[in-house]
Amino acid sequence: MGTHTTRAVCSLDCPDSCGVLVTVDSASGRAVSLAGDPQHPVTRGFLCGKVARYLDHVYAPDRLLYPLRRRAGVPKGPRTPGCLEHAFERIGWDEALDRIATRLTGIAREHGPESILPYSYAGTIGALGYGSMDRRFFHRLGASQLDRTICATAGGEALLSVYGRKLGTDPEDFHRARLILAWGANIHSNNIHLWPQIEQARRQGARLVVIDPYQTRTARLADQHLAPHPGTDTALALALMHVILRDGLEHRAWVEQHTSGLAHLRAHVAGCTPAHAAAATGIDAATIEALAHAYATTRPAVIRLNYGVQRSENGAAAVRAIAMLPALTGAWAELGGGLQLSTSGAFSFDKKALEMPELMRRSPLGRPARVVNMTLLGDALTTLGNPAVHALFVYNSNPAVIAPDQGRVLAGLAREDLFTVVHEQSFTDTAAYADIVLPATTFLEHADVQGAYGHHYVQLSEQAIAPPGEARSNTALFRALAARIGFPEPCFEDSDEALIAQALGEALPAGQQAPSMRGITRASLRARGGSERLHFPSEEHGGERFRPFSDGVFPTSSGKAEFFSPAMAARGLDPMPTFHPPAESRFHAAQAPADAAPGPLEFLPRKGGHFMNSTLANHPAHQHMQRETLDRLEMHPLDAGARGIGEGDPVLVRNERGSLRLTALLTARVQPGVCAAVMGWNSRGPSGFGGVNQLTSQRLTDLGGGPTFYSTLVLVEPCPAGEAASAPEVF
Numbered sequence: 001m002g003t004h005t006t007r008a009v010c011s012l013d014c015p016d017s018c019g020v021l022v023t024v025d026s027a028s029g030r031a032v033s034l035a036g037d038p039q040h041p042v043t044r045g046f047l048c049g050k051v052a053r054y055l056d057h058v059y060a061p062d063r064l065l066y067p068l069r070r071r072a073g074v075p076k077g078p079r080t081p082g083c084l085e086h087a088f089e090r091i092g093w094d095e096a097l098d099r100i101a102t103r104l105t106g107i108a109r110e111h112g113p114e115s116i117l118p119y120s121y122a123g124t125i126g127a128l129g130y131g132s133m134d135r136r137f138f139h140r141l142g143a144s145q146l147d148r149t150i151c152a153t154a155g156g157e158a159l160l161s162v163y164g165r166k167l168g169t170d171p172e173d174f175h176r177a178r179l180i181l182a183w184g185a186n187i188h189s190n191n192i193h194l195w196p197q198i199e200q201a202r203r204q205g206a207r208l209v210v211i212d213p214y215q216t217r218t219a220r221l222a223d224q225h226l227a228p229h230p231g232t233d234t235a236l237a238l239a240l241m242h243v244i245l246r247d248g249l250e251h252r253a254w255v256e257q258h259t260s261g262l263a264h265l266r267a268h269v270a271g272c273t274p275a276h277a278a279a280a281t282g283i284d285a286a287t288i289e290a291l292a293h294a295y296a297t298t299r300p301a302v303i304r305l306n307y308g309v310q311r312s313e314n315g316a317a318a319v320r321a322i323a324m325l326p327a328l329t330g331a332w333a334e335l336g337g338g339l340q341l342s343t344s345g346a347f348s349f350d351k352k353a354l355e356m357p358e359l360m361r362r363s364p365l366g367r368p369a370r371v372v373n374m375t376l377l378g379d380a381l382t383t384l385g386n387p388a389v390h391a392l393f394v395y396n397s398n399p400a401v402i403a404p405d406q407g408r409v410l411a412g413l414a415r416e417d418l419f420t421v422v423h424e425q426s427f428t429d430t431a432a433y434a435d436i437v438l439p440a441t442t443f444l445e446h447a448d449v450q451g452a453y454g455h456h457y458v459q460l461s462e463q464a465i466a467p468p469g470e471a472r473s474n475t476a477l478f479r480a481l482a483a484r485i486g487f488p489e490p491c492f493e494d495s496d497e498a499l500i501a502q503a504l505g506e507a508l509p510a511g512q513q514a515p516s517m518r519g520i521t522r523a524s525l526r527a528r529g530g531s532e533r534l535h536f537p538s539e540e541h542g543g544e545r546f547r548p549f550s551d552g553v554f555p556t557s558s559g560k561a562e563f564f565s566p567a568m569a570a571r572g573l574d575p576m577p578t579f580h581p582p583a584e585s586r587f588h589a590a591q592a593p594a595d596a597a598p599g600p601l602e603f604l605p606r607k608g609g610h611f612m613n614s615t616l617a618n619h620p621a622h623q624h625m626q627r628e629t630l631d632r633l634e635m636h637p638l639d640a641g642a643r644g645i646g647e648g649d650p651v652l653v654r655n656e657r658g659s660l661r662l663t664a665l666l667t668a669r670v671q672p673g674v675c676a677a678v679m680g681w682n683s684r685g686p687s688g689f690g691g692v693n694q695l696t697s698q699r700l701t702d703l704g705g706g707p708t709f710y711s712t713l714v715l716v717e718p719c720p721a722g723e724a725a726s727a728p729e730v731f
């Protein structure tokens, strides 16, 4: 039986952006296996467990294959068994496009185009699939713009406030480090391709310290695990800087040459003693002292800061404080030192060419449309006015599961006067509320070009197989819709090949291509097996490997890395990172509902190691891999005992926003006072009626308008007898 291999790129929302070799049976055109590209220096020939089984998703029996429309008279509601057949009927693409075009133009006429809200995130992080024809379409329509805050804006803005650029230590240099701090970073589950580097570093004597309120697999494998109370990292980082400055361990030359605001910092951290931080974090003062000394005196020292830290109310301040550490110790001075939150700032895809914001001037508004924060979807669908949202167009996202304050989101999605389109691979919890459901392709079924937020390679993703059924890619969908509505601009006819060329800036005059992307074209990528390292001037002619900020360029107002941010002061924001305990935390537990006995717990609504946010959570094999914590509430035996809860007991987890039924898992993976559960799909498991975001709030981070999933208080109690059994048993 003949097979051939195509090289695609995993486009799931993961820092690793793996090169994927897809083996296809030539006769049937069916993909038969996936493997990591052995040539790719970060992928190194292996895929994570969840994508090793991605063909389960591609060929899932419940994969969406045809456009559907809601049957007349069937009310909107949650995804229940049989609801697809009961509530929806198959239609052709022509009818689907006609209906969508008619409704969107009608709604725009009646309520103004800003009453249309696109909702997308990172179902695919391919440059085309993430944002190209879709953005052009909504810009031209005059639809509200979506502020895509759900993941990374708090940390991103925080990093920019210190360095002016989002650069990070090259993952391929982590093996050189002698001290690695995994700070709110679940490397082993969420960023597995960094792990071999860490193992190599440890073989050479490096220590791995994990700072995470939850004992992740990464923490279990580490040399040391520090478990701060959730949302208290700012206090910890300030205390580390206090000790470093008190003991004169700062790197004077680096600080002098590359930073500004040291005097402010010195004054700011003077009172931030380890004892003070110990009270806030629960980590004892001697441990904090020792960590400060180890961090400042071990070289190279690197921090893998991930997004866990910033998903709390004080999250941006925490990221700012942590980001200042390598500036204070000059850890950037060595290869393998520094900090990595994201490497995305090293890429310069021509987003303007892809998204064409200038089309907004040709929309009926003649001006840029209003901006709606995606984290506030619940409010946007229920209370926003001027105009209210009358149409919601969802793609690349599953907001019924992933957005905070799920009760509000679902109430909004259930509005019969809301016209909702969902473009999806699976019949998700969001799709169940749609008026029109459209089938989408996976990364095996369309071409794209992709960067990464955890390495430095541009990659071409070739189409490996034909779309199943009538699935269409995001670009194909919005191209077709633009034609149906009759937008005259030729940019709506650009092919994927043309879009890839635009993303790479191939057509730009010489010299205008961004330096890091210089010389990278479709042809050069194809000649190099689909993947090409960014162009770093220092690496030319066998020179030194890329080291962030070695060029001394910091696009901040002072031109230096800033301990004190004049730009933030000018915006009326705190120019220094200051610790404020989250409103929903043990420090303000008194504000919790008054009937709290024995008191609320801090709740970590976590990502599943075997899911990708909600993606893959519907597949039996992935659920099986996740079985240890799926539908479980992890809680400390002391907290369980105080509530009369035993191992395996049904529990009710609730707060003023919602409630969830789970099964208690007594474990020391969480500290007393903290509990945890993983996200999945709403419509499965014994809870049957909701996901972890039933409990989270729409409160925003201190900077960047991001979500505060990890600042959530809940009450936990034994589930009243009978209720657990009567909860709908789904799938």
Ligand SMILES: Nc1nc2c(c(=O)[nH]1)N[C@H]1C(S)=C(S)[C@@H](COP(=O)(O)OP(=O)(O)OC[C@H]3O[C@@H](n4cnc5c(=O)[nH]c(N)nc54)[C@H](O)[C@@H]3O)O[C@H]1N2
Pocket: 013, 014, 015, 151, 183, 184, 185, 186, 187, 189, 190, 191, 211, 212, 213, 214, 216, 228, 229, 230, 231, 232, 233, 306, 307, 308, 309, 312, 604, 606, 607, 608, 609, 610, 611, 612, 613, 614, 710
């Ligand atoms: N398997 C898998 N991989 C993924 C994803 C997935 O869903 N599953 N999601 C992808 C996405 S979208 C992203 S953004 C990345 C995110 O990657 P990470 O940032 O690593 O992901 P999280 O699990 O959100 O957070 C990491 C850790 O932060 C911890 N944490 C929570 N609150 C605090 C706190 O206050 N302080 C500290 N120090 N730690 C805290 C959590 O317990 C968690 O273990 O991963 C990507 N990779």
Ligand SMILES: Nc1nc2c(c(=O)[nH]1)N[C@H]1C(S)=C(S)[C@@H](COP(=O)(O)OP(=O)(O)OC[C@H]3O[C@@H](n4cnc5c(=O)[nH]c(N)nc54)[C@H](O)[C@@H]3O)O[C@H]1N2
Pocket: 013, 120, 121, 122, 123, 124, 129, 150, 151, 307, 394, 395, 396, 397, 398, 399, 401, 402, 403, 423, 424, 425, 426, 428, 440, 441, 442, 473, 474, 605, 606, 607, 612, 613, 614, 615, 679, 692, 693, 696, 709
């Ligand atoms: N409680 C809690 N909530 C969280 C988080 C958390 O840690 N805890 N993490 C937050 C974070 S960091 C993030 S990034 C968000 C993630 O939020 P989302 O980006 O919404 O993530 P997913 O749940 O993976 O949903 C993506 C959907 O896009 C679909 N999709 C994939 N490729 C394509 C495509 O090419 N076209 C179309 N049309 N659809 C496609 C997938 O089938 C999937 O259903 O969740 C956030 N929510």
Ligand code: SF4
Pocket: 010, 011, 012, 014, 015, 016, 017, 018, 047, 048, 049, 050, 051, 052, 192, 193
């Ligand atoms: S999810 Fe991440 S680790 Fe897994 S294959 Fe995709 S890019 Fe690689």
Ligand SMILES: [Mo]
Pocket: 013, 150, 151, 152, 307
């Ligand atoms: Mo994310």
